[in-house]
Amino acid sequence: MKTLLEAIRPTTFLEPLKLREHMGIDLTIATETFQHTGSFKFRAAYNAALNAPGDHMITASSGNFGQALALACRMLGKRCHVVMPDTSAQVKIDSVRGFGAEVILIDTKTVGREERLDQLMEEFPEAYRASPYDDDFVIDGNSSLGDEITAFAEFDVIVAPVGGGGMISGISKALCRAGHKTELCGAEPLLGNDAARSLAAGRLIRNEQEPMSLADGARTISVGNRNWEIIKDGVSKIYEVTEDGIRNALFAYFLEVNLKVEPTGALSLGAVMENRADFEGKKVCCIVSGGNVDAKVYGEIIGAGS
Amino acid sequence: MKTLLEAIRPTTFLEPLKLREHMGIDLTIATETFQHTGSFKFRAAYNAALNAPGDHMITASSGNFGQALALACRMLGKRCHVVMPDTSAQVKIDSVRGFGAEVILIDTKTVGREERLDQLMEEFPEAYRASPYDDDFVIDGNSSLGDEITAFAEFDVIVAPVGGGGMISGISKALCRAGHKTELCGAEPLLGNDAARSLAAGRLIRNEQEPMSLADGARTISVGNRNWEIIKDGVSKIYEVTEDGIRNALFAYFLEVNLKVEPTGALSLGAVMENRADFEGKKVCCIVSGGNVDAKVYGEIIGAGS
Numbered sequence: 288m289k290t291l292l293e294a295i296r297p298t299t300f301l302e303p304l305k306l307r308e309h310m311g312i313d314l315t316i317a318t319e320t321f322q323h324t325g326s327f328k329f330r331a332a333y334n335a336a337l338n339a340p341g342d343h344m345i346t347a348s349s350g351n352f353g354q355a356l357a358l359a360c361r362m363l364g365k366r367c368h369v370v371m372p373d374t375s376a377q378v379k380i381d382s383v384r385g386f387g388a389e390v391i392l393i394d395t396k397t398v399g400r401e402e403r404l405d406q407l408m409e410e411f412p413e414a415y416r417a418s419p420y421d422d423d424f425v426i427d428g429n430s431s432l433g434d435e436i437t438a439f440a441e442f443d444v445i446v447a448p449v450g451g452g453g454m455i456s457g458i459s460k461a462l463c464r465a466g467h468k469t470e471l472c473g474a475e476p477l478l479g480n481d482a483a484r485s486l487a488a489g490r491l492i493r494n495e496q497e498p499m500s501l502a503d504g505a506r507t508i509s510v511g512n513r514n515w516e517i518i519k520d521g522v523s524k525i526y527e528v529t530e531d532g533i534r535n536a537l538f539a540y541f542l543e544v545n546l547k548v549e550p551t552g553a554l555s556l557g558a559v560m561e562n563r564a565d566f567e568g569k570k571v572c573c574i575v576s577g578g579n580v581d582a583k584v585y586g587e588i589i590g591a592g593s
Numbered sequence: 594m595k596t597l598l599e600a601i602r603p604t605t606f607l608e609p610l611k612l613r614e615h616m617g618i619d620l621t622i623a624t625e626t627f628q629h630t631g632s633f634k635f636r637a638a639y640n641a642a643l644n645a646p647g648d649h650m651i652t653a654s655s656g657n658f659g660q661a662l663a664l665a666c667r668m669l670g671k672r673c674h675v676v677m678p679d680t681s682a683q684v685k686i687d688s689v690r691g692f693g694a695e696v697i698l699i700d701t702k703t704v705g706r707e708e709r710l711d712q713l714m715e716e717f718p719e720a721y722r723a724s725p726y727d728d729d730f731v732i733d734g735n736s737s738l739g740d741e742i743t744a745f746a747e748f749d750v751i752v753a754p755v756g757g758g759g760m761i762s763g764i765s766k767a768l769c770r771a772g773h774k775t776e777l778c779g780a781e782p783l784l785g786n787d788a789a790r791s792l793a794a795g796r797l798i799r800n801e802q803e804p805m806s807l808a809d810g811a812r813t814i815s816v817g818n819r820n821w822e823i824i825k826d827g828v829s830k831i832y833e834v835t836e837d838g839i840r841n842a843l844f845a846y847f848l849e850v851n852l853k854v855e856p857t858g859a860l861s862l863g864a865v866m867e868n869r870a871d872f873e874g875k876k877v878c879c880i881v882s883g884g885n886v887d888a889k890v891y892g893e894i895i896g897a898g899s
Contacts, residue, residue: 299605301627304664305688320851321607358610382611538888545626545884547853578851582844586896589888 288363291431294333296322298435305543312559312566317436318575320548324386326504326577327432327454328355328419334428336363339415344368345407347400349375350504351577352419357388368414370403376581420451421511429454433461436572442469443569446555448576449473449482449525450505452514458574459521473518473525474558476500476533481509482518483525491515501533501584504551504576526558533557537585538592540575549580550588594669597737600639602628604741611849618865618872623742624881626854630692632810632883633738633760634661634725640734642669645721650674651713653706655681656810657883658725663694674720676709682887726757727817735760739767742878748775749875752861754882755779755788755831756811758820764880765827779824779831780864782806782839787815788824789831797821807839807890810857810882832864839863843891844898846881855886856894 301316319327332355336344346356347370360367367388371380372395383390393403408416418425432454436445445462447455455473462469475482479498485491493509500506510518528536533550536557540546555573559566607622625633638661642650652662653676666673673694677686678701689696699709714722724731738760742751751768753761761779768775781788785804791797799815806812816824834842839856842863846852861879865872 296608299627302602303627304629308691321605321609323610325851385614541853541888541891545631545853547847547851582847582895582898585847586892589895590892592888 288337291330291334291337291428294362295330295431298322298432300439301544301546303544306539309543310560310563312563313570314559315440315442315572316544316546316575317432317572318546318548319432320546320552320575320578322577324351324354324358325579326351326355327429328352328577329358330431331419331425331428331453332356333359333362335415335417335422335424336360336365338424339417341413341415342366343411343414344417345404345411345414346370346417346419347404348419349379351579353383353388354379354386356417357383357386361387368407370400370407418511420453421513423513425453426457426460426513426517429457430460432574433458434464437461437465437467437469440570440572441467442572444470444472444566445572445574446472446474446526446558447574448502448505448551448554449475449510450551451507452482452510452518454574454576455522456514456517459517462521470523471521472558473522474528474554475525476502476505476554477527477529479505479507480527483527485510485515486519486522486525489519501530502551502554504549505554526562528554528557528561532561534588534592536560537588541589542592546575547578547585548575549577552576552578594643597636597640597643597734600668601636601737604628604738606745607850607852609850612845615849616866616869618869619876620865621746621748621878622850622852622881623738623878624852624854625738626852626858626881626884628883630657630660630664631885632657632661633735634658634883635664636737637725637731637734637759638662639665639668641721641723641728641730642666642671644730645723647719647721648672649717649720650723651710651717651720652676652723652725653710654725655685657885659689659694660685660692662723663689663692667693674713676706676713724817726759727819729819731759732763732766732819732823735763736766738880739764740770743767743771743773743775746876746878747773748878750776750778750872751878751880752778752780752832752864753880754808754811754857754860755781755816756857757813758788758816758824760880760882761828762820762823765823768827776829777827778864779828780834780860781831782808782811782860783833783835785811785813786833789833791816791821792825792828792831795825807836808857808860810855811860832868834860834863834867838867840894840898842866843894847895848898852881853884853891854881855883858882858884
C-alpha cells in the first residue's frame with residue numbers, strides 16, 4: 288500500500304521563456320496535467336481512499352474527481368461508486384468504469400446528486416461518502432501540491448483555480464506549514480463568482496444555479512464549508528476571469544508553452560493576463576489544475592485563436 | 594557563460610498510465626516539448642554556439658533549429674544569421690527575429706538554401722556554418738538527451754524520430770558511453786523513408802525530393818554524412834510511419850497523456866502503435882522531439898480524432 292507521496296506524480300514546474308518575455312512577468316507554472324488521471328484531484332482522491340475508514344468509497348462527480356477516486360480505489364483495493372449525470376460525456380463514463388468503479392447514472396432533472404448519494408449511503412451504511420472538495424482528507428491530499436511549490440521556490444504570489452475550493456484550501460494549509468509569506472490568490476470564472484463575492488462579503492455566498500462557464504471544473508454552487516473556513520483567512524483575493532480570458536490563457540499555453548490545459552486549468556493564467564499590473568515585479572506561480580478537455584472544445588478554441 | 598548542462602532544461606519523463614494500459618506496453622515518454630524554444634534542437638544549437646570558433650553563427654532552417662540557434666546566440670552574445678524560405682510561417686520568422694537573429698528570406702525556386710549559405714560564407718568568412726544535424730557539435734549536444742535517458746532507466750528499446758539524423762546519432766553516442774545494451778530504433782515518415790532504405794541497403798540513400806509529410810521536421814532529403822556514419826552501426830531498425838499513424842499518435846498523446854506534440858514528435862509513438870508486436874514485453878522509451886505545431890494543423894487533427 289503506497290503512501291500518498293509514493294502514489295502521486297510530483298507536479299511539473301515550467302519556467303516558460305517566451306511567455307515570460309511576452310508578459311514581462313517572472314512566471315512559473317506548476318502543472319498537474321501529468322498527474323495520474325490528468326488532474327490534481329488524484330492527490331485528494333488517493334489521500335481520501337487511503338485514510339477513510341472502511342473499504343468502500345462513494346462520491347458524486349461528473350469530472351476529474353470521479354476518475355481519480357476510481358483509480359485510487361483500484362490501487363488500494365476498495366470498492367467505489369461514482370454518481371454521474373446521465374448527460375456526462377461517454378468518454379468520462381468509460382474512463383471511470385475503466386478504472387473499475389461502478390457508475391450510477393442519474394437524470395438530474397428528476398433526482399439530485401445529493402439525494403442519490405443519500406440513498407446510496409442508506410444502502411451501504413459502511414461506505415465513506417467523499418466530497419470532491421469539502422472533506423479534510425481531500426484538503427490534506429491537495430496540500431501535498433502546496434508542499435511541492437513551497438519547496439521549489441519562495442514565490443511572492445501563487446494563483447490557483449477555484450471551483451469548490453479544494454485545491455486552494457490545501458495550498459493555504461501548505462503555505463502555513465512552510466511559514467512562507469507568499470500571497471495566495473484564487474481565480475474563478477466571472478460567470479460563477481461566488482468565491483469572490485463570499486470573500487468580499489466575509490460570508491459564504493452561493494450561486495443561484497450552476498454557472499455554465501467553459502471552466503467546467505468550476506461549475507460549483509459555492510465553495511465547501513471546510514474550504515471556506517480556510518479561504519476566508521488564507522486567501523487575499525479571488526480574481527474573476529472572463530470566458531474570453533479563459534480562452535486566451537488556454538491558447539497562450541498552447542502557443543507559447545506547448546502545454547495542453549483544460550479550461551479550468553487556464554483560470555490562473557487568465558487572471559494574470561487580465562490583471563497584469565497586479566503581478567508586475569513579482570515572482571508568480573500559476574497552478575494548472577488539470578488537462579482533461581474534450582477534443583472538440585479544445586480544437587475549436589485553438590482553431591479560433593490561430 | 595553557462596555550460597550546456599546549465600543552459601538546457603532536463604527532459605520531462607512521463608509514464609502514462611492510460612496509454613500503457615491501453616497499449617499493453619511498458620512505455621515511458623521522454624518529451625522535449627518543454628525544452629527551451631520547444632524542441633530538442635536547443636541542445637544542439639547551444640552546444641554548437643558554445644563551442645564553435647568565432648562569434649558569428651550561420652544556418653539555414655525553416656523550423657526548430659533556427660529558433661534554437663537564435664536563442665543560443667543571444668544567450669552567448671554571438672551574431673546569428675538564419676536563412677529561411679520566404680514561404681515560412683510568419684510566426685516562425687517572428688520567433689527567430691524575436692530572439693535577435695537576422696533572418697534572410699529566400700525564394701527557394703530561384704536560389705537554393707546551400708547556395709545562399711555559400712554566398713553568406715563568402716561575405717562572412719569568419720562565421721561558423723552550422724548544419725541542423727550534420728555537425729559534430731550538434732550531435733554532441735543532442736547526446737545530452739541520451740545521457741538523461743540512460744540515467745533514468747535501462748530500457749530494452751528507445752525509439753527516436755528521424756529527420757536529418759541529428760537526434761538519433763546523439764542518442765547512439767550516449768548509449769555507447771553508458772555501455773547500455775539498449776536497442777535503438779528510428780521512426781521516420783513512410784513518405785520520406787530514405788533512412789530506412791539506407792539502413793536496408795547499407796549505404797546512404799537520398800529522397801528524390803523533399804517529402805511532404807505532415808512531420809515537417811523530417812522533410813529532409815537524407816540523413817547527414819556524420820549522422821549516417823553513426824546510424825549505420827548504432828541503429829537496428831528504422832520504422833516507416835504512415836501519415837495516419839502520425840495523426841493517431843498525436844491524438845493519443847492529446848487524449849491519453851495530455852501532451853501537445855508536433856507531428857514529427859509523434860513519429861516514435863506512431864511506430865510503436867503501428868508495430869505493437871515488436872514492443873510487447875519490452876521496456877520502451879519513446880522520444881518526443883518537440884511540440885511546435887501550427888494551431889490550425891493541430892486543431893484539425895484533434896477535431897478529426899474526436
